[in-house]
Amino acid sequence: xxxxxxxxxxxxxxxxxxxxxxxxxxxxxxxxxxxxxxxxxxxxxxxxxxxxxxxxxxxxxxxxxxxxxxxxxxxxxxxxxxxxxxxxxxxxxxxxxxxxxxxxxxxxxxxxxxxxxxxxxxxxxxxxxxxxxxxxxxxxxxxxxxxxxxxxxxxxxxxxxxxxxxxxxxxxxxxxxxxxxxxxxxxxxxxxxxxxxxxxxxxxxxxxxxxxxxxxxxxxxxxxxxxxxxxxxxxxxxxxxxxxxxxxxxxxxxxxxxxxxxxxxxxxxxxxxxxxxxxxxxxxxxxxxxxxxxxxxxxxxxxxxxxxxxxxxxxxxxxxxxxxxx
Amino acid sequence: xxxxxxxxxxxxxxxxxxxxxxxxxxxxxxxxxxxxxxxxxxxxxxxxxxxxxxxxxxxxxxxxxxxxxxxxxxxxxxxxxxxxxxxxxxxxxxxxxxxxxxxxxxxxxxxxxxxxxxxxxxxxxxxxxxxxxxxxxxxxxxxxxxxxxxxxxxxxxxxxxxxxxxxxxxxxxxxxxxxxxxxxxxxxxxxxxxxxxxxxxxxxxxxxxxxxxxxxxxxxxxxxxxxxxxxxxxxxxxxxxxxxxxxxxxxxxxxxxxxxxxxxxxxxxxxxxxxxxxxxxxxxxxxxxxxxxxxxxxxxxxxxxxxxxxxxxxxxxxxxxxxxxxxxxxxxxxxxxxxxxxxxxxxxxxxxxxxxxxxxxxxxxxxxxxxxxxxxxxxxxxxxxxxxxxx
Numbered sequence: 001x002x003x004x005x006x007x008x009x010x011x012x013x014x015x016x017x018x019x020x021x022x023x024x025x026x027x028x029x030x031x032x033x034x035x036x037x038x039x040x041x042x043x044x045x046x047x048x049x050x051x052x053x054x055x056x057x058x059x060x061x062x063x064x065x066x067x068x069x070x071x072x073x074x075x076x077x078x079x080x081x082x083x084x085x086x087x088x089x090x091x092x093x094x095x096x097x098x099x100x101x102x103x104x105x106x107x108x109x110x111x112x113x114x115x116x117x118x119x120x121x122x123x124x125x126x127x128x129x130x131x132x133x134x135x136x137x138x139x140x141x142x143x144x145x146x147x148x149x150x151x152x153x154x155x156x157x158x159x160x161x162x163x164x165x166x167x168x169x170x171x172x173x174x175x176x177x178x179x180x181x182x183x184x185x186x187x188x189x190x191x192x193x194x195x196x197x198x199x200x201x202x203x204x205x206x207x208x209x210x211x212x213x214x215x216x217x218x219x220x221x222x223x224x225x226x227x228x229x230x231x232x233x234x235x236x237x238x239x240x241x242x243x244x245x246x247x248x249x250x251x252x253x254x255x256x257x258x259x260x261x262x263x264x265x266x267x268x269x270x271x272x273x274x275x276x277x278x279x280x281x282x283x284x285x286x287x288x289x290x291x292x293x294x295x296x297x298x299x300x301x302x303x304x305x306x307x308x309x310x311x312x313x314x315x316x317x318x319x320x321x322x323x324x325x326x
Numbered sequence: 327x328x329x330x331x332x333x334x335x336x337x338x339x340x341x342x343x344x345x346x347x348x349x350x351x352x353x354x355x356x357x358x359x360x361x362x363x364x365x366x367x368x369x370x371x372x373x374x375x376x377x378x379x380x381x382x383x384x385x386x387x388x389x390x391x392x393x394x395x396x397x398x399x400x401x402x403x404x405x406x407x408x409x410x411x412x413x414x415x416x417x418x419x420x421x422x423x424x425x426x427x428x429x430x431x432x433x434x435x436x437x438x439x440x441x442x443x444x445x446x447x448x449x450x451x452x453x454x455x456x457x458x459x460x461x462x463x464x465x466x467x468x469x470x471x472x473x474x475x476x477x478x479x480x481x482x483x484x485x486x487x488x489x490x491x492x493x494x495x496x497x498x499x500x501x502x503x504x505x506x507x508x509x510x511x512x513x514x515x516x517x518x519x520x521x522x523x524x525x526x527x528x529x530x531x532x533x534x535x536x537x538x539x540x541x542x543x544x545x546x547x548x549x550x551x552x553x554x555x556x557x558x559x560x561x562x563x564x565x566x567x568x569x570x571x572x573x574x575x576x577x578x579x580x581x582x583x584x585x586x587x588x589x590x591x592x593x594x595x596x597x598x599x600x601x602x603x604x605x606x607x608x609x610x611x612x613x614x615x616x617x618x619x620x621x622x623x624x625x626x627x628x629x630x631x632x633x634x635x636x637x638x639x640x641x642x643x644x645x646x647x648x649x650x651x652x653x654x655x656x657x658x659x660x661x662x663x664x665x666x667x668x669x670x671x672x673x674x675x676x677x678x679x680x681x682x683x684x685x686x687x688x689x690x691x692x693x694x695x696x697x698x699x700x701x702x703x704x705x706x707x708x709x710x711x712x713x714x715x716x717x
Binding site for chain 1: 374376391392394395401405406412414418419423429433466469504
């Protein structure tokens with residue numbers, strides 16, 4: 001398997017394939033003879049070189065027949081799309097997230113629908129919250145892995161050799177990851193919102209308006225995808241999959257856990273803030289109605305907060321990628 | 327053209343690369359040699375802008391790597407065969423790199439064919455052997471059909487056919503006018519591949535010259551002198567006379583003498599004076615391997631020592647000849663037994679002495695391979711490579 005069938009390398013074999021490669025391009029240039037180049041020669045370098053080959057002065061000793069095109073951000077996006085769809089972790093994490101959102105959302109709705117009686121004036125869409133809450137972990141994991149797996153395997157050095165522009169690599173990764181998770185989350189939250197509102201039709205006195213629908217689907221999806229971006233930024237900062245995932249789990253869970261230990265009156269403000277600004281609480285704000293009397297950020301505010309945090313983290317990730325050795 | 331000026335890289339207190347200044351010119355294979363940990367890979371990473379130099383600069387065609395327009399079309403590199411995501415198939419790996427560089431996807435199948443991986447293109451690279459990984463890395467380097475190519479230890483883990491292929495590939499790439507910069511710790515491999523050598527040790531430049539100059543500057547030629555077998559008296563007499571004339575004489579394993587410091591006619595005259603017949607008087611050029619060992623002797627960071635196995639083995643008492651302790655005496659003679667009905671292994675010839683597994687005894691490697699044409703040198707290189715890797 002390792003050894004190809006080709007005979008032990010006639011020297012011309014490898015590098016002369018390119019001319020066949022680009023029939024569409026400009027007439028294939030014959031490999032230029034470097035001797036023909038203006039030889040800005042250095043004295044005493046004649047020794048050890050191939051006969052008849054005075055080294056050229058510039059880098060243009062060889063000109064590829066493959067047409068040269070300047071790579072753009074779109075090329076990087078295409079590359080990242082190839083990368084993200086060609087590893088199994090993407091399918092696993094997003095697949096489990098969809099299962100969690102749909103499964104738990106459906107389960108909760110059937111349980112509630114099984115109970116007779118009125119559910120009061122809470123939103124039927126809110127039943128999707130628990131699935132999304134668990135699904136967050138999958139999205140965050142994928143966000144971290146999108147970049148930390150490249151550092152873990154050393155692939156990042158290959159990537160940065162192919163594209164020295166760190167900003168472009170980071171932007172393409174963020175864009176592809178964000179759009180992918182946003183679309184997947186939107187589809188699953190949209191589905192579960194419809195299922196839940198159908199199952200609980202007529203059981204609640206509250207009927208969600210357009211803004212409630214928008215927040216429970218688009219809002220939640222944007223929030224979750226942005227949280228994933230934060231994971232990506234943390235992955236780029238820490239360059240270590242397990243470490244970055246642990247940190248992100250801490251970010252999601254720790255404020256709630258910490259608030260349990262903040263008993264005394266002196267700490268009550270801190271405890272309140274920790275709970276109000278914790279990620280599960282902010283996520284629940286997307287499902288909240290007027291009647292829930294949320295004390296923390298409401299409406300679309302959690303999204304703006306998360307966007308700000310992710311933007312800062314991504315800026316840090318960019319600085320880290322440009323400053324630190326890959 | 328790669329140009330480094332005063333290139334320095336420090337990691338905390340440790341200086342990995344110190345004040346390197348060199349040029350790598352197009353149209354030739356430039357070998358980049360140094361012992362393990364001498365800063366070869368760090369230098370390569372700095373050339374590619376992956377590591378930022380602590381001081382100095384390195385440019386490709388006059389510009390730092392990150393400022394190059396269409397960098398992947400100008401520079402291709404194999405840094406580490408394992409620097410791929412193991413869960414991705416070989417083809418997808420190359421496709422993502424091609425897309426990133428704006429290279430048509432057709433090129434992916436071309437380079438897969440060039441390196442001979444088309445049959446496993448859709449397999450996940452996790453299951454690849456080191457040699458297959460090297461081929462995938464070489465494919466990635468060739469993807470952009472660039473004019474500057476960097477290879478870090480490209481023959482590690484390759485089979486003999488693969489080594490020959492890489493060697494020919496490097497030479498043909500250079501013959502097209504490209505700049506080819508190949509790092510290795512295997513002098514013998516470089517002797518067959520490179521036209522020019524840059525040798526570093528402990529991060530400092532030790533040599534920057536053509537292969538021919540390198541040998542001339544770093545190795546003294548010697549003469550092999552052989553007196554008739556069984557006439558130990560004549561041999562000792564000749565040895566004494568040669569030493570008296572200012573030569574250095576080292577006995578070789580098969581009873582011949584290795585004489586340095588005297589010209590061949592002078593040795594013949596001395597033999598005539600002491601009435602000794604000679605069965606052999608031949609000039610020899612020390613191999614590149616020896617020259618390299620001699621040069622980097624003082625700059626080896628990780629030096630292996632002999633496994634003493636104290637108390638388990640009687641020390642082989644052969645005066646003058648340094649028997650490698652790891653290889654028991656008579657190892658070469660006791661070839662593997664030939665089972666009934668089995669052809670004797672044609673390669674198991676007892677003639678060449680086993681290679682010393684450690685570079686601890688660089689001064690007297692048995693039967694130095696001739697530095698001349700490639701085919702004769704190749705088998706000797708393979709054993710050397712294996713013993714090097716085993717360290």
